[in-house]
Amino acid sequence: xxxxxxxxxxxxxxxxxxxxxxxxxxxxxxxxxxxxxxxxxxxxxxxxxxxxxxxxxxxxxxxxxxxxxxxxxxxxxxxxxxxxxxxxxxxxxxxxxxxxxxxxxxxxxxxxxxxxxxxxxxxxxxxxxxxxxxxxxxxxxxxxxxxxxxxxxxxxxxxxxxxxxxxxxxxxxxxxxxxxxxxxxxxxxxxxxxxxxxxxxxxxxxxxxxxxxxxxxxxxxxxxxxxxxxxxxxxxxxxxxxxxxxxxxxxxxxxxxxxxxxxxxxxxx
Numbered sequence: 329x330x331x332x333x334x335x336x337x338x339x340x341x342x343x344x345x346x347x348x349x350x351x352x353x354x355x356x357x358x359x360x361x362x363x364x365x366x367x368x369x370x371x372x373x374x375x376x377x378x379x380x381x382x383x384x385x386x387x388x389x390x391x392x393x394x395x396x397x398x399x400x401x402x403x404x405x406x407x408x409x410x411x412x413x414x415x416x417x418x419x420x421x422x423x424x425x426x427x428x429x430x431x432x433x434x435x436x437x438x439x440x441x442x443x444x445x446x447x448x449x450x451x452x453x454x455x456x457x458x459x460x461x462x463x464x465x466x467x468x469x470x471x472x473x474x475x476x477x478x479x480x481x482x483x484x485x486x487x488x489x490x491x492x493x494x495x496x497x498x499x500x501x502x503x504x505x506x507x508x509x510x511x512x513x514x515x516x517x518x519x520x521x522x523x524x525x526x527x528x529x530x531x532x533x534x535x536x537x538x539x540x541x542x543x544x545x546x547x548x549x550x551x552x553x554x555x556x557x558x559x560x561x562x563x564x565x566x567x568x569x570x571x572x573x574x575x576x577x578x579x580x581x582x583x584x585x586x587x588x589x590x591x592x593x594x595x596x597x
Contacts, residue, residue: 334432341436342443345406348413349444360448364455367394370519371460384463388550391456393518396545399449399476400483400538401509406441407487408505410434411494430584431577434491438484464549471548471555475541478565482537485572486512492583517542537568 349356371394374387414420423433456462490508494501515522515529516538522530533539540561547553555562 334429337428337432338436338439341433342440345413345437345440345444348417360451363398363448364452367391367398367452367456368459370394371456385550387460388462388464389546390519391460391462392546392549393542395449395453395456396476396542397513397516397518397538398452399445400479400541401513402445402448403438403441403480403483404487404490404509404512405505406444407434407437407484408490408509409494409502410437411491412502412505415494415498424584424588430581434488434577434580438487441484441487442480466552467549468552468554469549471553471558472545474555475544475548475558475562475565478562478569479537479541479544481569481573482541482565485569485576486537488576488580489572491576492580495580495583495587512536512538515539537565540564540568 371387371391374383374390377383377386411420414423486508490505493504497504511532515525515532516536517525517533518538522533522539525533544553544558544561544565547558
């Protein structure tokens, strides 16, 4: 019964988040449209390559980066901004006073992020498939999907850690989460190999899960790599996720107690 109760509570947060999406559906449509256009624009950069074979590979390289970054950024944003949403909606006090375990609350937000990220990625992928004539004969779609699944916990863990910032600072916390997201975008090789980064910046790419997720996804879609070929990168992603999820939950718990003690759990920043 207790497990069923926790699952129902977790689903309630998923349902509430989708209700918020419906409430702001016009803005969501705008953001989705921008996401589609942004992906197509990035893919068109590949047409600057003259050789047809290299051009096709470059377009796929760029599109894969845009698609995977779109999915991973949704995971990060929705989890990291979960506290910000609570403040905007004026429900933060009620949520934190409710007789619900915090891990259940955060697990519900993570589940919503995965479902919403999949939905947005499918929409963008459909638009890309209709716009570009991509050659996927050598692609291993199963391996690419596996990379998405394995990489998800790592980005949710990053989101949990970043969610602490809006909890501690109603005024500047949300801005700080976007700075973190920007750094991940810069060092993960979303649209270029990480070897092009300045030498002093490359060590950050070694600790970013985006680097290993993108390398694995591109190997699967551009070279048809199998899971056995990708196991070193997948193992790193599993380890990063296994470390970041518990650490994110722990640091959020510490920050929550501090916020309660100092009176930071209020509706308005």
